[in-house]
Amino acid sequence: MSELPKNYDPNVVEMKWYQRWLERDAFHADAHSPKPAFSIVIPPPNITGVLTLGHVLNNTIQDILARRARMQGHEVLWLPGMDHAGVATQTAVEKFLLRTEKKRRQEFGREEFLRRVVEWQDKHGGIIIEQLKRLGCSCDWSRQRYTFDPAYVRAVGQVFVDLHDKGLIYRGRRMINWDPSAQTALSDEEVIPTPTKSTLYYVRYELESQPGEFLEVATTRPETIMADVALAVHPDDPRYQKLVGQKVWRPLARETIPVIADTAIDPKFGTGVLKVTPAHDQVDFEIGQRHQLPVIDVLTATAKIDCPAEAELHGLERFAARAKAAEILQERNLLTKTEPHESNVGFSERAGVPIEPRLSEQWFLRYPKTEEALRVVREHLIRFFPAHWEKVYARWLENIRDWCISRQVWWGHRIPAWYHDGETRAQLDSPGAGWTQDADTLDTWFSSWLWAYETMNTETRAKFYPTSVLVTGPDIIFFWVARMIIAGLEFRPGQDASAEANIPFRDVFFTGIIRDQKGRKMSKSLGNSPDPLELMAKYGADGLRFGLMRIAPSGQDIRFEEKQIEEGRNFATKLWNAARFRQAHGPSRAELPAEESLSIYAIELLSRLNETIVAVESAYCEYQFNAVAQRLYDFVWGDYCDWFVEAAKTEIFGANESAKAAALAVMDYVLSAVLRLLHPLMPHLTEELWAVFGFGDGFLDFTKPAIAHEFADKERTNAARVRAREIYTAVDAGRNLRAEARVPSNQKAKFALRSSQPWIAAERETLARLLHAESFEFSAELQPKGEASMIATALGELFLLTEVRDPAAERERLEKEIAKLEKDLAATTAKLASESFIGRAPATVVAEFRQRAQNFATRLEQMRSARDRLG
RNA sequence: GCGCGCUUAGCUCAGUGGUAGAGCGCUUGCUUCACACGCAAGAAGUCACAGGUUCGAACCCUGUAGCGCGCACCA
Numbered sequence: 001m002s003e004l005p006k007n008y009d010p011n012v013v014e015m016k017w018y019q020r021w022l023e024r025d026a027f028h029a030d031a032h033s034p035k036p037a038f039s040i041v042i043p044p045p046n047i048t049g050v051l052t053l054g055h056v057l058n059n060t061i062q063d064i065l066a067r068r069a070r071m072q073g074h075e076v077l078w079l080p081g082m083d084h085a086g087v088a089t090q091t092a093v094e095k096f097l098l099r100t101e102k103k104r105r106q107e108f109g110r111e112e113f114l115r116r117v118v119e120w121q122d123k124h125g126g127i128i129i130e131q132l133k134r135l136g137c138s139c140d141w142s143r144q145r146y147t148f149d150p151a152y153v154r155a156v157g158q159v160f161v162d163l164h165d166k167g168l169i170y171r172g173r174r175m176i177n178w179d180p181s182a183q184t185a186l187s188d189e190e191v192i193p194t195p196t197k198s199t200l201y202y203v204r205y206e207l208e209s210q211p212g213e214f215l216e217v218a219t220t221r222p223e224t225i226m227a228d229v230a231l232a233v234h235p236d237d238p239r240y241q242k243l244v245g246q247k248v249w250r251p252l253a254r255e256t257i258p259v260i261a262d263t264a265i266d267p268k269f270g271t272g273v274l275k276v277t278p279a280h281d282q283v284d285f286e287i288g289q290r291h292q293l294p295v296i297d298v299l300t301a302t303a304k305i306d307c308p309a310e311a312e313l314h315g316l317e318r319f320a321a322r323a324k325a326a327e328i329l330q331e332r333n334l335l336t337k338t339e340p341h342e343s344n345v346g347f348s349e350r351a352g353v354p355i356e357p358r359l360s361e362q363w364f365l366r367y368p369k370t371e372e373a374l375r376v377v378r379e380h381l382i383r384f385f386p387a388h389w390e391k392v393y394a395r396w397l398e399n400i401r402d403w404c405i406s407r408q409v410w411w412g413h414r415i416p417a418w419y420h421d422g423e424t425r426a427q428l429d430s431p432g433a434g435w436t437q438d439a440d441t442l443d444t445w446f447s448s449w450l451w452a453y454e455t456m457n458t459e460t461r462a463k464f465y466p467t468s469v470l471v472t473g474p475d476i477i478f479f480w481v482a483r484m485i486i487a488g489l490e491f492r493p494g495q496d497a498s499a500e501a502n503i504p505f506r507d508v509f510f511t512g513i514i515r516d517q518k519g520r521k522m523s524k525s526l527g528n529s530p531d532p533l534e535l536m537a538k539y540g541a542d543g544l545r546f547g548l549m550r551i552a553p554s555g556q557d558i559r560f561e562e563k564q565i566e567e568g569r570n571f572a573t574k575l576w577n578a579a580r581f582r583q584a585h586g587p588s589r590a591e592l593p594a595e596e597s598l599s600i601y602a603i604e605l606l607s608r609l610n611e612t613i614v615a616v617e618s619a620y621c622e623y624q625f626n627a628v629a630q631r632l633y634d635f636v637w638g639d640y641c642d643w644f645v646e647a648a649k650t651e652i653f654g655a656n657e658s659a660k661a662a663a664l665a666v667m668d669y670v671l672s673a674v675l676r677l678l679h680p681l682m683p684h685l686t687e688e689l690w691a692v693f694g695f696g697d698g699f700l701d702f703t704k705p706a707i708a709h710e711f712a713d714k715e716r717t718n719a720a721r722v723r724a725r726e727i728y729t730a731v732d733a734g735r736n737l738r739a740e741a742r743v744p745s746n747q748k749a750k751f752a753l754r755s756s757q758p759w760i761a762a763e764r765e766t767l768a769r770l771l772h773a774e775s776f777e778f779s780a781e782l783q784p785k786g787e788a789s790m791i792a793t794a795l796g797e798l799f800l801l802t803e804v805r806d807p808a809a810e811r812e813r814l815e816k817e818i819a820k821l822e823k824d825l826a827a828t829t830a831k832l833a834s835e836s837f838i839g840r841a842p843a844t845v846v847a848e849f850r851q852r853a854q855n856f857a858t859r860l861e862q863m864r865s866a867r868d869r870l871g
Numbered sequence: 872g873c874g875c876g877c878u879u880a881g882c883u884c885a886g887u888g889g890u891a892g893a894g895c896g897c898u899u900g901c902u903u904c905a906c907a908c909g910c911a912a913g914a915a916g917u918c919a920c921a922g923g924u925u926c927g928a929a930c931c932c933u934g935u936a937g938c939g940c941g942c943a944c945c946a
Contacts, residue, residue: 008908193945200946219946232946266946274946281946343945388875392941395874399942474940513940539908550894551884556876557939559883563895570908581905630885630893645905653904732912738900739912745901772903772911824890836926845889845927852890 010540029077038069039464046085051131081145164426178358180303181351218270226253412441452504542682543569604724673706748774755796792859
């Protein structure tokens with residue numbers, strides 16, 4: 001056994017063990033193993049991604065689950081991989097090329113640009129995989145997948161073809177969300193409604209039949225007036241009823257347009273008159289359809305005005321055009337007023353620019369299996385943690401709309417649709433000469449939704465699908481979770497046709513979202529996201545993991561403070577030092593000694609360990625990782641280090657060899673349990689200590705978990721526990737006396753205990769040690785000489801004997817204590833006197849209160865007599 | 872507008888019917904034979920507010936307010 005250095009160096013230890021795990025292929029999943037299966041597919045990070053705290057949280061949880069499952073005897077597959085992330089990657093590489101070569105993607109051309117993206121990907125991509133290894137993730141790296149693996153690409157294409165053949169995928173000219181920056185269509189989910197300050201312009205439209213009379217319209221978008229094809233009012237609006245059917249002059253690109261009536265108009269908004277611009281607004285488009293109105297498009301793909309009829313606006317960028325349009329209207333005396341206005345504007349999730357509703361030819365998916373998808377969650381074939389996400393999920397599915405799946409970006413899965421002479425075919429390979437393939441690619445999520453099973457082959461699928469649990473952020477519940485469920489149910493990759501066999505996962509754990517101290521989301525642009533690698537360098541991967549787990553309440557967002565990671569590091573050091581202390585006292589054997597030779601402190605410790613094991617177990621079942629971490633922290637730091645080890649020093653430094661051996665054996669037994677319990681959270685440190693102590697052969701991942709110890713003699717155990725706790729509370733009381741009497745910590749004090757309980761005699765030495773006492777008198781008829789402060793304990797009356805006493809201060813202290821006891825006693829007595837309580841409360845509760853009253857009374861009497869002795 | 876969540880010590884948060892808890896911070900005392908990334912003690916709370924249920928409510932129910940999130944609307 002090598003001696004542990006005084007300072008724990010996580011960096012060296014963590015690298016060493018990760019290397020060994022890899023060398024021994026410890027994370028490899030065997031599809032033919034007879035063990036029960038446990039599987040997780042990683043939420044694939046973007047190929048351009050670098051590790052964020054969100055990833056750390058997410059992947060630490062997955063690693064904990066994977067390692068715990070291995071310990072429990074499961075064959076574990078944790079399948080890693082990456083996502084090509086269409087728009088995100090294309091944008092990142094475009095920026096890179098613009099910076100390095102000053103060229104845009106259009107200047108390269110499609111083929112050359114894609115070659116450059118691959119080049120970039122091979123050089124800079126996948127950094128995050130190495131970072132996950134640094135964190136200690138136990139993924140089966142031999143099975144790493146990429147959404148651009150050839151087989152995966154083919155599978156995605158095949159799914160398109162199948163859904164097309166089923167009539168679920170169709171092509172249509174419809175209103176979509178257009179990102180003028182990335183120049184692509186987006187799905188509804190990729191649009192972030194953002195409250196935005198704008199201006200409401202009141203514009204006059206002159207009536208054709210009554211020159212000089214106007215209809216006033218409130219609009220935020222005067223730059224689209226040229227695309228107006230009608231004005232609309234509510235059919236029941238008395239102000240405008242007689243105008244319906246008349247015509248007005250459109251003030252820009254002057255033409256006459258009709259006034260129509262439609263119930264979609266809200267008479268209370270603005271003037272109650274809406275300008276109908278079917279090409280640039282979803283609602284307007286629908287109104288246009290209802291009234292067979294034409295569509296006039298005045299915006300280009302880059303959101304510039306395309307309207308030669310208004311020369312001053314033609315070619316202007318949309319926001320410049322808005323200001324210019326207002327100016328022109330002003331000049332023409334058609335702008336009555338403007339007022340500030342706030343409304344939600346849709347912003348592109350990726351590019352962060354306002355999206356433009358746009359009429360365009362795109363591919364859409366009519367979602368299949370929505371009913372089944374609702375049912376499997378409602379009936380808990382798939383369980384959500386926390387459960388309240390079920391409602392969010394259900395709401396989305398119940399109001400589901402067709403999914404726009406085509407994207408006008410180059411980096412993505414090419415749509416397998418072919419055109420020739422007005423004919424369209426959906427198939428993977430070209431139907432032949434003269435056929436041209438659709439230029440568009442598929443939404444990245446159209447490939448991600450197959451991730452749960454297309455990452456597996458026939459063998460792994462037979463063993464590991466459906467996966468056991470998915471760990472992800474709630475922000476992608478629609479993007480990914482819901483769609484994966486639909487894909488599983490539709491494509492049935494399972495072993496039979498049942499829903500149980502085809503759902504992609506059984507549990508879904510939604511993590512919280514990590515925020516900064518001000519409650520803001522971590523983001524690159526805000527620069528408020530700490531670098532996890534720096535945190536690991538400072539505090540170790542285990543410290544980071546543990547610190548984060550301890551503050552990550554399930555279902556709640558997480559307010560991040562570096563201090564909390566520091567605590568994780570401190571805890572690692574604490575465990576390290578506890579191990580060092582044990583190591584200093586000879587070789588270990590983690591075998592529990594005979595029950596009869598256990599001290600009361602050992603029995604209390606082992607009982608607390610049992611409770612901890614049970615609590616940790618049930619916390620895991622509910623995915624309460626913060627509770628797991630907190631329970632283990634409290635047990636190791638409080639129960640083990642603060643109380644047991646300090647108490648056991650009596651035996652460890654004592655002359656009784658068998659008592660010493662028993663105490664050390666208990667330490668070994670508990671340390672061995674603690675290492676196993678902590679292993680999923682802090683894999684490196686525990687592996688190191690496990691090896692150093694020689695507690696077992698092989699890696700902790702494959703070691704049986706700690707289980708609760710069954711005491712043979714329950715009565716003796718309970719009695720011992722009561723005694724140990726009475727000692728501990730008496731020590732607390734005695735330390736309080738010391739502090740009250742201002743005895744410095746480094747000074748030993750004289751204590752005395754008046755008690756008629758003879759068993760205490762055997763614990764005198766430990767009591768003295770814990771109280772840092774130079775002497776500890778004990779007898780039933782003890783009468784302290786001189787002045788002494790006293791406190792009533794369950795053991796008896798505990799005295800602190802000192803030379804210098806301040807009787808006034810002591811008296812004050814006693815009075816305070818007496819007052820509190822009187823209050824407590826009065827409250828308890830009153831409660832016991834209340835008939836409703838005695839009649840209605842359970843007998844055990846009543847008994848508890850009786851006992852409590854008794855204790856208060858006894859102590860009160862003791863305190864009063866102490867006060868009286870003071871004079 | 873609809874839905875979900877949150878409101879507990881200065882800060883960050885646990886606590887789901889029986890006398891309010893932790894870590895950090897603060898105050899005090901300590902380099903005591905594992906650990907100053909530590910040890911010991913202490914101060915500090917109308918558990919957002921108002922009703923209700925109950926012998927008993929931080930906890931269950933109803934409502935209110937504030938904050939956050941999602942969906943819908945958004946001329």
